[in-house]
Amino acid sequence: MTQIAQRHAHHTVEQAQINLRGRFKEADISTYELDARVLTGFALSLDDIGLIKHASRGVTEQENKILEKVCLARLEGKPVSRIIGVKEFYSLPFHISPATLDPRPDSECLVDSALNAAEKLAKSKSKPLRVLDLGTGVWVFADCVCPCLQAKSYSGQRTWDRYFCKCLATSAH
Numbered sequence: 202m203t204q205i206a207q208r209h210a211h212h213t214v215e216q217a218q219i220n221l222r223g224r225f226k227e228a229d230i231s232t233y234e235l236d237a238r239v240l241t242g243f244a245l246s247l248d249d250i251g252l253i254k255h256a257s258r259g260v261t262e263q264e265n266k267i268l269e270k271v272c273l274a275r276l277e278g279k280p281v282s283r284i285i286g287v288k289e290f291y292s293l294p295f296h297i298s299p300a301t302l303d304p305r306p307d308s309e310c311l312v313d314s315a316l317n318a319a320e321k322l323a324k325s326k327s328k329p330l331r332v333l334d335l336g337t338g339v340w341v342f343a344d345c346v347c348p349c350l351q352a353k354s355y356s357g358q359r360t361w362d363r364y365f366c367k368c369l370a371t372s373a374h
Contacts, residue, residue: 215256243285244268291345304341
Protein backbone atom coordinates (compact mmCIF):
# COMPACT_ATOMS: atom_id res chain seq x y z
CA MET A 202 0.00 0.00 0.00
CA THR A 203 1.36 3.45 -0.89
CA GLN A 204 2.10 6.02 1.81
CA ILE A 205 -0.91 8.11 0.79
CA ALA A 206 -3.18 5.07 0.90
CA GLN A 207 -1.75 4.12 4.31
CA ARG A 208 -2.36 7.65 5.61
CA HIS A 209 -5.99 7.42 4.53
CA ALA A 210 -6.53 3.78 5.55
CA HIS A 211 -9.86 3.25 7.26
CA HIS A 212 -10.67 0.92 10.10
CA THR A 213 -14.47 0.90 9.66
CA VAL A 214 -17.05 1.66 6.99
CA GLU A 215 -18.16 4.73 8.94
CA GLN A 216 -14.60 6.04 9.21
CA ALA A 217 -14.13 5.52 5.47
CA GLN A 218 -17.18 7.64 4.67
CA ILE A 219 -16.16 10.34 7.17
CA ASN A 220 -12.66 10.45 5.66
CA LEU A 221 -13.95 10.84 2.09
CA ARG A 222 -16.44 13.46 3.21
CA GLY A 223 -13.65 15.49 4.83
CA ARG A 224 -11.33 15.21 1.85
CA PHE A 225 -14.08 16.24 -0.58
CA LYS A 226 -15.15 19.14 1.61
CA GLU A 227 -11.54 20.33 1.88
CA ALA A 228 -11.35 20.22 -1.93
CA ASP A 229 -14.46 22.45 -2.14
CA ILE A 230 -16.62 19.80 -3.79
CA SER A 231 -20.12 21.19 -3.25
CA THR A 232 -21.72 17.74 -3.12
CA TYR A 233 -19.12 16.35 -0.73
CA GLU A 234 -21.59 14.53 1.55
CA LEU A 235 -23.49 12.85 -1.28
CA ASP A 236 -20.30 12.00 -3.17
CA ALA A 237 -18.72 10.46 -0.07
CA ARG A 238 -21.79 8.32 0.61
CA VAL A 239 -22.17 7.13 -2.99
CA LEU A 240 -18.48 6.42 -3.51
CA THR A 241 -18.05 4.66 -0.17
CA GLY A 242 -21.04 2.48 -0.96
CA PHE A 243 -19.71 1.78 -4.44
CA ALA A 244 -16.19 0.93 -3.24
CA LEU A 245 -17.47 -1.35 -0.48
CA SER A 246 -20.42 -2.82 -2.43
CA LEU A 247 -22.93 -1.46 0.06
CA ASP A 248 -26.19 0.36 -0.54
CA ASP A 249 -27.39 3.19 1.70
CA ILE A 250 -28.88 0.79 4.23
CA GLY A 251 -25.70 -1.32 4.19
CA LEU A 252 -23.60 1.74 4.97
CA ILE A 253 -25.65 2.24 8.13
CA LYS A 254 -26.09 -1.43 9.04
CA HIS A 255 -22.39 -2.23 8.60
CA ALA A 256 -20.96 1.09 9.83
CA SER A 257 -18.74 -0.65 12.38
CA ARG A 258 -17.54 -3.38 9.98
CA GLY A 259 -13.84 -3.40 9.34
CA VAL A 260 -12.49 -2.32 5.95
CA THR A 261 -10.02 -4.67 4.27
CA GLU A 262 -6.74 -3.61 2.68
CA GLN A 263 -8.21 -4.31 -0.77
CA GLU A 264 -11.26 -2.15 0.03
CA ASN A 265 -8.93 0.63 1.21
CA LYS A 266 -7.17 0.52 -2.16
CA ILE A 267 -10.49 0.80 -3.99
CA LEU A 268 -11.60 3.66 -1.71
CA GLU A 269 -8.38 5.53 -2.38
CA LYS A 270 -8.69 4.99 -6.13
CA VAL A 271 -12.27 6.32 -6.32
CA CYS A 272 -11.43 9.17 -3.95
CA LEU A 273 -8.49 10.31 -6.07
CA ALA A 274 -10.59 10.09 -9.23
CA ARG A 275 -13.20 12.38 -7.65
CA LEU A 276 -10.55 14.77 -6.35
CA GLU A 277 -9.18 14.98 -9.90
CA GLY A 278 -12.62 16.19 -11.02
CA LYS A 279 -14.06 13.02 -12.49
CA PRO A 280 -17.88 12.97 -12.08
CA VAL A 281 -19.27 10.39 -9.66
CA SER A 282 -21.39 8.88 -12.44
CA ARG A 283 -18.26 8.20 -14.50
CA ILE A 284 -16.50 6.62 -11.51
CA ILE A 285 -19.35 4.24 -10.69
CA GLY A 286 -20.59 3.76 -14.28
CA VAL A 287 -24.20 4.66 -13.50
CA LYS A 288 -26.19 7.86 -14.06
CA GLU A 289 -29.72 8.37 -12.78
CA PHE A 290 -32.24 9.85 -15.18
CA TYR A 291 -35.96 10.21 -14.53
CA SER A 292 -35.45 8.22 -11.30
CA LEU A 293 -34.00 5.25 -13.23
CA PRO A 294 -30.38 4.04 -13.20
CA PHE A 295 -28.62 3.91 -16.58
CA HIS A 296 -25.26 2.25 -17.15
CA ILE A 297 -22.76 4.53 -18.83
CA SER A 298 -19.31 3.93 -20.27
CA PRO A 299 -16.61 5.95 -22.01
CA ALA A 300 -18.49 5.21 -25.26
CA THR A 301 -21.73 6.85 -24.07
CA LEU A 302 -22.88 10.32 -23.16
CA ASP A 303 -24.24 11.09 -19.70
CA PRO A 304 -28.00 11.57 -19.69
CA ARG A 305 -28.50 15.27 -18.94
CA PRO A 306 -30.84 16.16 -16.09
CA ASP A 307 -32.33 19.05 -18.05
CA SER A 308 -33.43 16.53 -20.72
CA GLU A 309 -35.98 15.13 -18.27
CA CYS A 310 -38.30 17.92 -19.42
CA LEU A 311 -38.28 16.23 -22.87
CA VAL A 312 -39.66 13.07 -21.29
CA ASP A 313 -42.38 15.10 -19.56
CA SER A 314 -43.24 16.86 -22.84
CA ALA A 315 -43.36 13.57 -24.74
CA LEU A 316 -45.64 12.04 -22.12
CA ASN A 317 -47.98 15.04 -22.27
CA ALA A 318 -48.07 14.89 -26.08
CA ALA A 319 -48.61 11.11 -26.02
CA GLU A 320 -51.52 11.48 -23.64
CA LYS A 321 -53.21 13.96 -25.98
CA LEU A 322 -52.56 11.74 -29.01
CA ALA A 323 -53.76 8.62 -27.21
CA LYS A 324 -57.15 10.19 -26.58
CA SER A 325 -57.62 10.88 -30.29
CA LYS A 326 -56.11 7.74 -31.89
CA SER A 327 -57.03 4.09 -31.83
CA LYS A 328 -53.60 2.72 -32.84
CA PRO A 329 -50.75 2.15 -30.40
CA LEU A 330 -48.28 5.00 -30.16
CA ARG A 331 -44.72 4.34 -31.20
CA VAL A 332 -41.71 6.05 -29.70
CA LEU A 333 -38.46 6.47 -31.59
CA ASP A 334 -35.34 7.34 -29.61
CA LEU A 335 -32.70 8.48 -32.06
CA GLY A 336 -29.24 9.54 -30.95
CA THR A 337 -29.95 10.53 -27.39
CA GLY A 338 -26.99 8.83 -25.74
CA VAL A 339 -27.78 5.71 -23.71
CA TRP A 340 -31.40 5.37 -24.93
CA VAL A 341 -32.85 6.95 -21.82
CA PHE A 342 -35.70 8.57 -23.72
CA ALA A 343 -37.35 5.32 -24.88
CA ASP A 344 -36.52 3.59 -21.60
CA CYS A 345 -38.31 6.34 -19.67
CA VAL A 346 -41.20 7.13 -22.00
CA CYS A 347 -42.25 3.60 -22.98
CA PRO A 348 -42.79 2.24 -19.44
CA CYS A 349 -44.76 5.36 -18.53
CA LEU A 350 -46.94 4.92 -21.60
CA GLN A 351 -47.34 1.23 -20.82
CA ALA A 352 -48.46 2.04 -17.27
CA LYS A 353 -51.12 4.50 -18.46
CA SER A 354 -54.30 2.94 -19.75
CA TYR A 355 -56.65 5.35 -21.47
CA SER A 356 -59.02 2.57 -22.56
CA GLY A 357 -59.26 -1.14 -21.95
CA GLN A 358 -58.17 -1.87 -25.53
CA ARG A 359 -55.15 0.42 -25.66
CA THR A 360 -51.71 -1.17 -25.73
CA TRP A 361 -48.37 0.54 -26.02
CA ASP A 362 -45.73 -0.65 -28.38
CA ARG A 363 -42.90 -1.16 -25.89
CA TYR A 364 -41.36 -3.91 -27.99
CA PHE A 365 -40.91 -1.41 -30.82
CA CYS A 366 -39.08 0.95 -28.48
CA LYS A 367 -36.73 -1.72 -27.13
CA CYS A 368 -36.14 -3.26 -30.54
CA LEU A 369 -34.98 0.08 -31.94
CA ALA A 370 -32.82 0.79 -28.91
CA THR A 371 -31.05 -2.57 -28.93
CA SER A 372 -30.58 -2.77 -32.69
CA ALA A 373 -28.73 0.55 -32.68
CA HIS A 374 -25.97 -0.75 -30.37
